[in-house]
Amino acid sequence: MHTPCIDFWCSRFAMLPKLLSLIKHCIHSQWLRQLLCILLAFTTPFANATLSSPPKVVASIKPIQLIAAAITEGVSSPEVLLPPGASPHHFALKPNHIRQVNEADLLIWVSPTLESFLPKLLSQKASQSTLKLISLPEIKLLHDQHSHEHSNTEHGNKHDEHLLDIDPHIWLGPDNALVIAQQIMLKLSDIDKERATLYRDNFVRFKNQLNKLNKTLKPQLQPDSLLPLVVFHNAYGYLEHYYNLPVVDYVSASPERMLGVKQVISLREHLKTLGKTCLFVEPQFNSAIVDNLIDGLPITIASLDPLASDIKVQGDAYILFLKQILTTVSQCRREQ
Structure with missing residues (x-):
């Protein structure tokens, strides 16, 4: 003997296979996938809205x-x-x-x-x-x-x-x-x-x-393969120490400190003894001093910036900054 309640649920269970078939069909339809993507795009910001503001x-x-x-x-x-x-x-x-x-x-x-x-x-x-x-x-x-x-x-x-x-x-x-x-x-x-x-x-x-x-x-920075290196100011000790770079002198202990005549003469005499050399200047360097130092000497000029002034701030910016410096240094190679 069937009651109305039992008949109701039996009819619903009988429809289950048809319902599952309809859901399967809808999932494979293009319009539903597009609808789901739109819904996801609108709901994601609200899901993330629960996060607090990031620290400054x-x-x-x-x-x-x-x-x-x-x-x-x-x-x-x-x-x-x-x-x-x-x-x-x-x-x-x-x-x-x-x-x-x-x-x-x-x-x-x-x-x-x-x-x-x-x-x-x-x-x-x-x-x-x-x-x-x-x-x-x-x-x-x-x-x-x-x-x-x-x-x-x-x-x-x-x-x-x-x-x-x-x-x-x-x-x-x-x-x-x-x-x-x-x-x-x-x-x-x-x-x-x-x-x-x-x-x-x-x-x-x-x-x-x-x-x-x-x-x-690092394989391109072997000290025996590089020319003697002279840096503009005494800022590259950690780079020199890590890569064992052949840095032999510097122009100034501080970029803001002007060289005296005696210092320029002394440094030039040292540069004469080195032969072919790379001199790394910086964006704020005094070109007149450098011109006097290298006049007539076999010195290649290149530029390094320890403050990364021209590097765009992004996730891989430090890697690009270090790569720029190391690539510049690696180009100061001895003739094979």
């Missing part, structure tokens, strides 16, 4: 900004304090820079000997929102033999006095760049836990890109 990342100088950009790719674009072409050695903060520092969720800087304009301002900022790179225990530091020339720099406090003889150009060492990227990743993962996986994935990508670049270019 500010780097003191462009090369550090490039490393940070590798970690924040797909999340945000880090800002930078120093405008293109500005030197950190003699930079003065303006009100908009102070605002940048105060509003930053993460402020990344190198050292009080490089950015002497920052320590006093950062003393008022929470330590968890800053990353002082020179103090990272994993960073390999080199001594700056000419640190006495910066003795008039304001260093913030006596705790930093041990940094006076340390070369602050740590970003030019690929091993240090990897440490910097990892520490930025860890810091951002702690500040922005929602995107921690993305930061870790970006770090792994950066590491793989750096390893690939070294595998490609």
Whole structure:
């Protein structure tokens, strides 16, 4: 004996095979696939709307900004304090820079000997929102033999006095760049836990890109195959140390410091003894000094920029920056 209720459900189950067949047909139809894509496009932004705003990342100088950009790719674009072409050695903060520092969720800087304009301002900022790179225990530091020339720099406090003889150009060492990227990743993962996986994935990508670049270019940088190298200013110690480059001299300890007549004569006499040589100038170099140095000597001029002024900020920007430098150096080869 059938009740109306039983008859109702029996009729519905009897229709199940037909319903499944209809669903299968619809899934294979082009118009439904298009409809699903449209629905997905409209619903994805709402799904992501639950994420909080990404942290504001500010780097003191462009090369550090490039490393940070590798970690924040797909999340945000880090800002930078120093405008293109500005030197950190003699930079003065303006009100908009102070605002940048105060509003930053993460402020990344190198050292009080490089950015002497920052320590006093950062003393008022929470330590968890800053990353002082020179103090990272994993960073390999080199001594700056000419640190006495910066003795008039304001260093913030006596705790930093041990940094006076340390070369602050740590970003030019690929091993240090990897440490910097990892520490930025860890810091951002702690500040922005929602995107921690993305930061870790970006770090792994950066590491793989750096390893690939070294595998490609390091064989072209064997010291025996390169001409003697003279750099414009004493900033390339980490690059020289990592790749064992034959850097034999420099024009100036600081790009802002003018050479005296005696120094020019002494350097020129040294260059005469080297024979064929590569001299690397920088965007802000004094061409008159260089012309006097190389006049009549077998010296090839090339350009390096340790501050990456012409590099566009993007995820692989630091890799492109390092590749540009290494490619330029590798072209200074001895005749086979």
